[in-house]
Amino acid sequence: MLQCPKCKGKLHKEEKVYACEAHHSFDIAKSGYCNLLLDNRKSTGDDKDMIRSRTAFLSEGHYAPLKERIIEILSQLFVHTLVDAGCGEGYYTNDIKRRIPSMDVWGFDLSKSAVAAASRQKSGVHYFVASVSDLPLKCACMDAVLSIFAPVYEEENYRILKPSGYFLKVEPGPQHLLGLKKALYDTVYENEAAAMSYPHFRLIREEMLDYEIQLSSGESIRSLFRMTPYYWKTSREAVQRLYARQCLTTRVQFHLELYQKED
Ligand SMILES: C[S@@+](CC[C@H](N)C(=O)[O-])C[C@H]1O[C@@H](n2cnc3c(N)ncnc32)[C@H](O)[C@@H]1O
Ligand SMILES: [Zn+2]
Numbered sequence: 001m002l003q004c005p006k007c008k009g010k011l012h013k014e015e016k017v018y019a020c021e022a023h024h025s026f027d028i029a030k031s032g033y034c035n036l037l038l039d040n041r042k043s044t045g046d047d048k049d050m051i052r053s054r055t056a057f058l059s060e061g062h063y064a065p066l067k068e069r070i071i072e073i074l075s076q077l078f079v080h081t082l083v084d085a086g087c088g089e090g091y092y093t094n095d096i097k098r099r100i101p102s103m104d105v106w107g108f109d110l111s112k113s114a115v116a117a118a119s120r121q122k123s124g125v126h127y128f129v130a131s132v133s134d135l136p137l138k139c140a141c142m143d144a145v146l147s148i149f150a151p152v153y154e155e156e157n158y159r160i161l162k163p164s165g166y167f168l169k170v171e172p173g174p175q176h177l178l179g180l181k182k183a184l185y186d187t188v189y190e191n192e193a194a195a196m197s198y199p200h201f202r203l204i205r206e207e208m209l210d211y212e213i214q215l216s217s218g219e220s221i222r223s224l225f226r227m228t229p230y231y232w233k234t235s236r237e238a239v240q241r242l243y244a245r246q247c248l249t250t251r252v253q254f255h256l257e258l259y260q261k262e263d
Helices: 048-059 064-076 091-099 112-119 154-160 178-184 218-226 236-243
Strands: 011-013 017-020 025-027 081-085 104-109 126-129 142-148 161-172 201-215 248-261
Touching: 048 091, 048 112, 048 218, 064 091, 064 142, 064 161, 064 201, 064 248, 081 091, 091 104, 091 142, 104 112, 112 126, 142 154, 154 161, 154 201, 178 236, 178 248, 201 218, 218 236, 218 248
Parallel strands: 081 104, 081 142, 104 126, 142 161
Antiparallel strands: 011 017, 017 025, 161 248, 201 248
């Protein structure tokens, strides 16, 4: 399944390292994840604060309906091997494994802090620090790739998927977090759908999951805000106004697209 990031040879698991026949070896952390980024490629991805905020927000269950829908779709597709590409701290990944224990689940993220948090849950997912643009996986070894609010590298997904493999992508819908945006800005625009096309894949199903969430503490509002891109581009006055609130109702909207690899 795994290939060495240095020589592309087969990578196997030993007691405390992953190693290849050319004697490249990569330590396994106590919690079980392994960093397969090469030294010259600095691990970036989401930072600790962002991860802390996302963990706090997601633990309140506001995105549980999305998680349920993803588990339902994957169960119906009879997926046995799954990659969560840009898995963050494993909110979806760990529960997919817990709910479908027969599935072999692999989580990859560029952020070491996120992967460390994900693997501390000991769910049985194989976790690695790696870029989804250059996955340490053999060609045609996976049944499905899941990508939730994460960068997509079509060629790489195509390479690692088996023939007729699935690619399930989740991105924000046009009205995702509209209530939060209204609380921050005088003029609010809908999110633009990124005009993406994946020539190696065929879109076989798409749907919009759409509902309202109620945040009933200042802490939840702040956690949500800090995990969004608005955190980086909002005036101080607007942030102070938001932080003074103790409740907020906002729409969430998830666009799910299911693609199948064209052979
Ligand atoms: C918005 S978060 C979503 C995380 C997770 N899928 C979720 O929905 O909870 C995007 C994630 O993509 C990761 N990321 C960004 N660029 C990446 C790359 N090139 N390779 C792997 N992960 C990447 C970030 O570190 C972050 O954890
Ligand atoms: Zn090697």
